[in-house]
Amino acid sequence: MFKAMLEAMEAQTAATLSEAPNARALWYHEWAKLFLRAYRPGETVVYTSAYAFPLEILAALDAVPFDFELAGAMIATTPAGVPTMAEAENRGYSPEICSFHRTALGASFAGHFPRPDLLLTTSYYCDGKPKTNEILAHIRQKEAILLYVPHEVTCDSVRYVERQLRRIAARIAEAARRKFDEDRLKEALRSSNRARLSHLKLLELLKNRPAPWGGSQLISFSINGLLFTGSKTKEALHDALVAELEERIQLGNLRPEAHRLYWLAWLPTYPSGIFDALREQAVSVPVCETFRVYWEEMNEERPFEALALRCLRNPFVGPASRRIDGLAELIEEFAIDGAILFATPACRHSNNFQRLLKDALASFRTPFLVLDVDIADPRGYSPERTRTQLEAFIEMLKPTSWGGS
Amino acid sequence: MEWEDGLKPLARKVLYTCSYIPEEIIVAAGMSPERFFGDPQGSAPETPLHPRTCGYAKSLLAGALVHPPPGTAGIVVANSCDAMRRLYDLWQAYVGQPAALFLEVPKKQDADSITFFAAELRRLAVRLEKDLGGEPVTRASLQEAVACSNRARRLVREVLDLQRDPGSDVGAAEVFELCLLGVTAGPSELCRKAAALLPTLRSRARRAARPRLLLTGGILHQANLLRFIEELGAHVVVVDTCQGLRHYAGLVDESQQDLMLALARRYLLKPACARMEGLEAWLRHLEELARSCGVDGVVCTTVKFCDPFAYNVPLLTERFSLIRIPFLFIENDYRWADEGQIRTSVEAFLETID
Numbered sequence: 028m029f030k031a032m033l034e035a036m037e038a039q040t041a042a043t044l045s046e047a048p049n050a051r052a053l054w055y056h057e058w059a060k061l062f063l064r065a066y067r068p069g070e071t072v073v074y075t076s077a078y079a080f081p082l083e084i085l086a087a088l089d090a091v092p093f094d095f096e097l098a099g100a101m102i103a104t105t106p107a108g109v110p111t112m113a114e115a116e117n118r119g120y121s122p123e124i125c126s127f128h129r130t131a132l133g134a135s136f137a138g139h140f141p142r143p144d145l146l147l148t149t150s151y152y153c154d155g156k157p158k159t160n161e162i163l164a165h166i167r168q169k170e171a172i173l174l175y176v177p178h179e180v181t182c183d184s185v186r187y188v189e190r191q192l193r194r195i196a197a198r199i200a201e202a203a204r205r206k207f208d209e210d211r212l213k214e215a216l217r218s219s220n221r222a223r224l225s226h227l228k229l230l231e232l233l234k235n236r237p238a239p240w241g242g243s244q245l246i247s248f249s250i251n252g253l254l255f256t257g258s259k260t261k262e263a264l265h266d267a268l269v270a271e272l273e274e275r276i277q278l279g280n281l282r283p284e285a286h287r288l289y290w291l292a293w294l295p296t297y298p299s300g301i302f303d304a305l306r307e308q309a310v311s312v313p314v315c316e317t318f319r320v321y322w323e324e325m326n327e328e329r330p331f332e333a334l335a336l337r338c339l340r341n342p343f344v345g346p347a348s349r350r351i352d353g354l355a356e357l358i359e360e361f362a363i364d365g366a367i368l369f370a371t372p373a374c375r376h377s378n379n380f381q382r383l384l385k386d387a388l389a390s391f392r393t394p395f396l397v398l399d400v401d402i403a404d405p406r407g408y409s410p411e412r413t414r415t416q417l418e419a420f421i422e423m424l425k426p427t428s429w430g431g432s
Numbered sequence: 433m434e435w436e437d438g439l440k441p442l443a444r445k446v447l448y449t450c451s452y453i454p455e456e457i458i459v460a461a462g463m464s465p466e467r468f469f470g471d472p473q474g475s476a477p478e479t480p481l482h483p484r485t486c487g488y489a490k491s492l493l494a495g496a497l498v499h500p501p502p503g504t505a506g507i508v509v510a511n512s513c514d515a516m517r518r519l520y521d522l523w524q525a526y527v528g529q530p531a532a533l534f535l536e537v538p539k540k541q542d543a544d545s546i547t548f549f550a551a552e553l554r555r556l557a558v559r560l561e562k563d564l565g566g567e568p569v570t571r572a573s574l575q576e577a578v579a580c581s582n583r584a585r586r587l588v589r590e591v592l593d594l595q596r597d598p599g600s601d602v603g604a605a606e607v608f609e610l611c612l613l614g615v616t617a618g619p620s621e622l623c624r625k626a627a628a629l630l631p632t633l634r635s636r637a638r639r640a641a642r643p644r645l646l647l648t649g650g651i652l653h654q655a656n657l658l659r660f661i662e663e664l665g666a667h668v669v670v671v672d673t674c675q676g677l678r679h680y681a682g683l684v685d686e687s688q689q690d691l692m693l694a695l696a697r698r699y700l701l702k703p704a705c706a707r708m709e710g711l712e713a714w715l716r717h718l719e720e721l722a723r724s725c726g727v728d729g730v731v732c733t734t735v736k737f738c739d740p741f742a743y744n745v746p747l748l749t750e751r752f753s754l755i756r757i758p759f760l761f762i763e764n765d766y767r768w769a770d771e772g773q774i775r776t777s778v779e780a781f782l783e784t785i786d
Contacts, residue, residue: 119746123484123737150539154514154707157539158743161711165747173709175545177536177552178511184536187548194544347521372484375739379518382480383525 029102029139030066033059050267054248057260065093065141071203072143074163076156078250078317079149079341080174081334083215083257084196088203093141095163096156097251099130102139103296103403111137112404125373126404128159135163143167144202147195149174152343153376172198178346180339188335196331209330215257216327216334222256225265226320232272234361237284238313239272243302246294249318285309286364286424289357289393291316291350291384292377293369297405301398304414308421314361316342316350347380351387358393364424365394371402396420445503446564447530449492449519450510451674451705452537454695455619456684457557459577461566463505467615467675469653470495472767480522481515486737487766488651489515496527504530506564508556510537513707513740533559539709541700550696557692574691577619578684584619587626588680591633596669596725599638604647604668605658608676612655615675643785646722648672649733649762650706650741656768657733660775664782669725672718673733678703706740714744715751722757729758729785731778735766758785 040056043049065072071090075082077097085092102111103126112126114133122129134140146169148160157173164171174191177184200207232239248268255261275281288305290312295301305312321342325333342349357363366388370378381397388395400413446458447468458465470491479493495501509520509532523532536552538545557569567573591610594602610629614622643666647658652673661668670677682702688694704714722730730752734741745761752759760781762774 119749121742121745124739124742128743154739155743157709158711158740161709162743162747165711171709171711173540175538175540175709177538177548178517178534179536181555183548183551187538187544190544346524347518373739375482375485375737376514376518378482379480379485379515379522381482383521386525 028107028137029098029134030063030141032101032105033063037063048267048270050264050271051244053267054252054264057255057264058251061091061254061260062093062098064091071145071199072141073199073202074143074146074148074160076148076160077253077256079151079156079338079343080147081192081256081338082253083212083219083330083334084192084199086215086218086257087212088196088199088205088207090144090199090203092254093143094251094254095131095135095140095159096127097254098140099127099134100251100296100403102134103127103130108297108403109406111139122404123373125153125155125159125371126401128155130403131159132162132166135166143169145169145199146171147174147199148172149338150176151341153374155373170198174338176338176341176344178344180336180345184339185332185335188338189331192331192334212330213327216325216330218259218262219257220324220327222261222265223320223322223324225262225269226318228269229265229272230314230318230320232269232276233313235276235281236287236362237281238287238311239275239281240268241311241313242305243294245312245318246290246315249315250293282306282311283309284311286311286421287362288312289314289316289354289361289363289366291366291368292374293317293371293402295369295400295405295408296403297408299400299405299408299413300410301400301413301417304417305421308418310421310424312367314357314363319353319357321349343376347376347383350380351384354387355391358391363393365396365420367396367398367420369402370397370399372399374402394420394423444505444565445501446505446560446566447501447507448510449507449516450512450537451615451679452512452699453508453510453535454553454699455615456574456577456581456695457553457569458508458560458566459580459618460569460573461557461560461564462573463560463564463566464618466618468492468495468501468507469616471498472653480526481519484737485518486513486515486735487764488653488735488738489519491766492519493522493527496523496530500527501530505566506531506533506560508533508535510535512537512705513738515737531563533563538700539707541704541708541710546693546696546700549700550690550693553692553695571691575686578686578691578695580623581619582683582686584614584622584626585680585683587623587630588614590630591626592670592677592680594633598644598726599641600667600669601636601639602633603658603662604671605655605662608652608655608658608671611671611675611679612653615679642667643728643782644669644726646670646672646718646725646727646730647676647733648718648721648730650674650735650738651766652676652733653766654768656771657731657762657764657774657778660771661731661778661782664775664779666729666782666785668731669727670721672703672721674705678705706734706738706744711744711747715747718748719751719755722752723755727757729760729781731760731762731781733762733764736763 037059443464
């Protein structure tokens with residue numbers, strides 16, 4: 028079922044791309060191609076977490092990253108999502124655990140996912156992801172590997188993560204029956220550094236009023252675009268987006284914009300109507316938390332150390348205050364009027380950051396809304412309730428007759 | 433410095449939140465370790481923690497906000513899980529005093545992780561001195577603390593062996609009370625109490641065999657569950673929880689030159705909590721424990737919203753089903769407000785064993 032979805036997506040986007048360049052079609056096309064590679068015999072398939080594990084290592088070894096959370100999310104965009112989750116629930120997985128993980132487990136029980144050679148994940152962002160990784164490894168009788176990334180950046184923690192990355196690279200090379208070539212890793216880092224520059228360029232373009240892009244597409248790309256980290260595809264995607272955004276700004280082909288929001292955390296995968304409601308009110312989301320560039324240019328000559336540092340500096344590692352750092356500047360630079368935290372119920376680390384975020388935003392006098400909506404499970408979702416919440420929030424953003432907001 | 437009876441320094445209390453935090457380092461810093469259980473029976477006021485968070489973390493914050501523990505120099509919070517790392521953030525922001533120290537605890541058990549953890553333990557020792565006013569941790573003070581904790585573990589091991597003995601009249605509830613005393617009053621007090629108790633326990637008359645149970649799970653801050661299992665006529669032969677077997681299993685190698693490394697090894701390699709990497713090893717350990725203790729059933733209890741256990745439970749259920757050992761999973765809210773309902777479940781479970 029999942030493979031058929033990918034094949035349809037690949038064919039459809041290929042048809043679009045044959046007519047004219049299109050960044051969105053290119054992105055979906057590459058995504059479908061990458062996941063379909065995981066079904067091809069002879070490929071080395073590594074289940075991983077694109078948003079957390081440094082994929083440059085996989086790129087250097089031509090291993091195919093298969094992100095079980097993103098694959099589960101894709102299933103959850105369709106009516107097959109709930110029955111897939113039910114496959115896991117019927118085996119005892121509680122509805123209190125993350126619906127992304129229930130979908131991934133259900134899809135694996137139902138035999139929709141490709142066979143892995145290795146399963147590789149990180150200790151961040153959450154406790155559930157490494158657990159799901161181990162359960163999937165148990166189902167497939169394959170090895171699960173955990174990259175443990177400590178809370179603080181210290182000399183010891185950098186060395187610890189670096190050593191783990193070296194071992195993991197060797198283990199992937201063994202699974203891929205290839206010799207690990209550090210020069211290829213350096214090339215992957217060079218590619219990432221170039222993609223970082225085009226990423227910064229995209230962020231500059233998004234400061235434009237009205238925003239040339241944003242909303243659910245931006246948030247979605249900010250997460251699953253990471254699948255291409257360390258590859259030429261990532262650079263090509265950024266270049267295509269930069270060209271499109273520049274053209275939109277130049278031609279004035281932009282949506283009307285009354286208010287600009289900053290979006291934190293993830294987004295619902297099923298049709299929720301959230302972004303339709305925002306669009307109707309001329310509210311844009313020109314920047315989101317997962318699209319911020321938190322890392323410095325990497326030292327290509329010391330690739331493992333550079334990747335270790337990037338892992339350790341991830342805002343979802345360490346104290347929650349890292350997610351707030353630089354927020355005041357961002358609000359000013361992007362002319363942000365308000366912020367939304369998407370709070371899926373099982374996301375313990377993010378939900379327990381709500382109060383800190385609320386207080387920080389209050390100190391910047393930035394209106395704030397928590398959207399308590401499940402990420403992948405539409406059961407119990409009320410579009411009307413969410414719309415009412417959003418409308419009330421947008422009302423707060425409007426300037427009052429006495430000049431305040 | 434305060435003095436007790438003019439002879440010994442009255443150690444200042446340092447609270448801790450996880451059995452992966454070595455009490456020996458706190459003792460070696462001249463302070464008194466106490467596992468903090470928060471405000472489990474309190475009125476559970478609103479805390480900055482999200483409602484869908486484990487009751488233990490909520491209770492800790494509620495306890496600190498409503499009844500700040502007196503005479504406390506600080507608290508050590510481990511990076512045990514998502515709830516605990518956010519608890520540390522919120523403690524820093526909304527509690528402040530007593531000051532909180534953070535301890536990184538890897539979820540891995542390999543040599544690199546042990547080396548890294550040892551370095552973290554050295555940093556903890558320095559912070560106990562610098563931030564909480566403890567004494568410098570020296571080789572001699574650490575050696576003494578390790579010896580004391582090892583003595584306590586050996587004594588508890590003897591008590592646990594008596595509890596496990598077929599026909600034993602040493603009840604799980606009274607043994608668990610002793611285990612709880614060890615984590616709240618410290619290893620010295622535990623040694624005194626256990627040494628005094630052991631002769632009495634050894635001389636107990638034997639009693640007719642009862643259904644034998646293994647209790648496993650996360651945090652258990654009271655013996656109520658064990659008490660009502662006993663009232664229902666079953667015998668819990670081993671309690672594999674944070675304050676039970678897992679807290680006391682395995683000794684620190686006192687002969688090691690580097691005691692921090694010895695501590696790191698003991699703590700990371702002790703029987704694992706569900707937070708640790710190694711699902712298959714965890715399942716195998718529990719299966720072997722159940723088989724070696726000859727149990728007739730297994731009860732697993734965890735606090736609701738404890739993800740490390742919640743993800744593992746379906747495979748644990750499957751494992752015991754495969755080896756035909758009846759299994760009961762009980763989710764509790766940490767306060768045990770639904771004790772009546774839990775009692776009914778246990779009663780029904782024991783009927784299936786009979």
